[in-house]
Amino acid sequence: MLRIRYEVNGGPEVLFAEDAAVPEPGPGEVLLRTEAIGVTLPTVRKVREGSEPMPFGGEVAGRVAATGEGVTAFAVGDRVTGLCFADAYAEFALLNTAMTSPIPDGASAVEAVALVRSGLVARGAYEAAGVRPGESVLVTAAASAVGTLALQFARAGGAGRVVAAVSSADKAEFVRGLGADEVVLYGDADWGAPYDVILDGVGGDLLGPAVRALATGGRLVAFGSGGGTVEAYELLLRGASVIGFQMRAIATGKPALYERWRRELWELRDAGTLRTAVHEEIPLAEAARAHALIEQRRNLGKVVLVP
Numbered sequence: 001m002l003r004i005r006y007e008v009n010g011g012p013e014v015l016f017a018e019d020a021a022v023p024e025p026g027p028g029e030v031l032l033r034t035e036a037i038g039v040t041l042p043t044v045r046k047v048r049e050g051s052e053p054m055p056f057g058g059e060v061a062g063r064v065a066a067t068g069e070g071v072t073a074f075a076v077g078d079r080v081t082g083l084c085f086a087d088a089y090a091e092f093a094l095l096n097t098a099m100t101s102p103i104p105d106g107a108s109a110v111e112a113v114a115l116v117r118s119g120l121v122a123r124g125a126y127e128a129a130g131v132r133p134g135e136s137v138l139v140t141a142a143a144s145a146v147g148t149l150a151l152q153f154a155r156a157g158g159a160g161r162v163v164a165a166v167s168s169a170d171k172a173e174f175v176r177g178l179g180a181d182e183v184v185l186y187g188d189a190d191w192g193a194p195y196d197v198i199l200d201g202v203g204g205d206l207l208g209p210a211v212r213a214l215a216t217g218g219r220l221v222a223f224g225s226g227g228g229t230v231e232a233y234e235l236l237l238r239g240a241s242v243i244g245f246q247m248r249a250i251a252t253g254k255p256a257l258y259e260r261w262r263r264e265l266w267e268l269r270d271a272g273t274l275r276t277a278v279h280e281e282i283p284l285a286e287a288a289r290a291h292a293l294i295e296q297r298r299n300l301g302k303v304v305l306v307p
Helices: 041-049 109-129 145-156 169-176 204-212 232-238 247-253 255-270 284-295
Strands: 002-005 016-019 029-039 058-067 079-084 092-096 100-102 136-139 161-166 182-185 195-200 214-222 241-244 278-283 302-306
Touching: 002 284, 016 284, 029 079, 029 109, 029 284, 041 284, 058 092, 058 109, 079 092, 079 109, 109 145, 109 195, 109 214, 109 247, 109 255, 109 278, 109 302, 136 145, 145 161, 145 169, 145 195, 161 169, 169 182, 195 204, 204 214, 204 232, 214 232, 247 255, 278 284, 284 302
Parallel strands: 136 161, 136 195, 161 182, 195 214, 214 241, 278 302
Antiparallel strands: 002 016, 029 058, 029 092, 029 302, 058 079, 079 100
8 A cells, every 4th residue: 555654753745655465454453445635734743843753643534444353333335534653654554443433425635634633633733722702713724624624613603703813814715615704814914813612723923812812700712733932921911811721631532522512523524514625636646745745834725635
């Protein structure tokens, strides 16, 4: 099978394709013939900034090709999506059944990859913020896969003002089409503050300006992989709070809630409340181009690799 790997950390140029043996599913696992593989900013950052190379994890979707011992929930031929913890950038991938869910009839593998994982993160971050009807919400990385869905959650949840923060003005029309009332750029001196809630998927150097844009009693939910430093005095000034959110904690610690959210994502999609945005479907062998798109902040929605 075709697999993408890297042996040294760096930019997109360090990725290379190789032939590899098809893995065998172990107990509680299914082997998936992948049809769509999501590319995320955290994965791109791990390649660029990590201390050592690591296997690619990520969201995948396709058909079950084989099942491991003890698997009863899925059968060969089932269309499923889930989170793969190693070697996701490949024509075949292993999924633990606890992290696997069916793709409903009428939905494509690409749509599943664009909706489920990103939608779970967007939903979780929104819930963690405790947004109340009428409050103002700012979403950073608003043109990303998670950001596009977070905007829609804010709009559907009754936020009084929904503002998208993006890296460049050419993304403004796109995010307005997903529910943003206003658009601000990261480099603007004034972000249109104050905000009751900020959903931050960027971190790093943007975390400081984001905290300073909070209203009195405001909440910032940090769900990205960029890290950053928060000045305690800025929180004291505003009586504000910063909340860290990670989807893995829900998946492993609250599986019933995780499953309910997954079902609700498809229900919201069927009702027209949520719609996915896919920037481009890129051949798996061109994974480096997909990473470059995200590093350069040029994507509008999800970037998907297609074997």
